[in-house]
Amino acid sequence: MLLYSFPPPMVRSKESRTAAHTEAIGAEVAETLVPGDVVLVEGELGAGKTTFVRGAARALGVTSTVSSPTFTIGQRYEAPVPVSHVDLFRVADLEAEDPDLLEAYLGPDTITFVEWPRDAQEEIGRLARVARRVRISHGGGDRRRVELD
Numbered sequence: 001m002l003l004y005s006f007p008p009p010m011v012r013s014k015e016s017r018t019a020a021h022t023e024a025i026g027a028e029v030a031e032t033l034v035p036g037d038v039v040l041v042e043g044e045l046g047a048g049k050t051t052f053v054r055g056a057a058r059a060l061g062v063t064s065t066v067s068s069p070t071f072t073i074g075q076r077y078e079a080p081v082p083v084s085h086v087d088l089f090r091v092a093d094l095e096a097e098d099p100d101l102l103e104a105y106l107g108p109d110t111i112t113f114v115e116w117p118r119d120a121q122e123e124i125g126r127l128a129r130v131a132r133r134v135r136i137s138h139g140g141g142d143r144r145r146v147e148l149d
């Protein structure tokens with residue numbers, strides 16, 4: 001049986017054993033990013049998406065505390081290259097909400113991380129370049145699998 005008619009996208013899988021380790025993986029990914037890049041971060045609640053973004057943002061020079069945006073869909077941080085952190089968990093339908101919401105966070109001069117991108121992926125792709133996709137899954141206890149492509 002022919003499984004792949006084209007080479008599958010390259011996936012690197014890393015095992016994280018601590019939250020600090022997931023932050024370090026975020027920092028590693030951050031080093032490969034350039035202005036205008038978007039990183040989609042997927043995974044269940046509590047998987048470590050925000051932890052990953054925190055490590056990445058710190059590596060990009062963000063000095064303020066990075067936590068989940070609560071009253072907005074995102075947060076912008078000043079840094080040598082500005083960093084945006086968007087969390088669409090509560091946004092079931094971005095178009096219905098406000099089609100311009102994302103524009104405040106994504107753009108050619110910013111590096112953006114998006115948790116729960118789901119249906120917004122097309123819109124995200126219109127505003128900026130999706131550079132990486134990260135999937136984090138629970139592996140029992142504090143273990144997590146971090147897949148990068």
Ligand SMILES: Nc1ncnc2c1ncn2[C@@H]1O[C@H](COP(=O)(O)OP(=O)(O)O)[C@@H](O)[C@H]1O
Pocket residue numbers: 016017018019020021022043044045046047048049050051052115141142143144
């Ligand atoms: N290996 C690990 N990687 C990431 N987070 C971990 C890990 N082990 C334990 N944790 C904990 O799991 C929680 C992950 O929370 P968070 O990053 O907010 O997840 P999400 O954004 O995916 O909902 C944090 O409390 C973190 O300390």
Ligand SMILES: [Mg+2]
Pocket residue numbers: 049050068087115
């Ligand atoms: Mg989160």
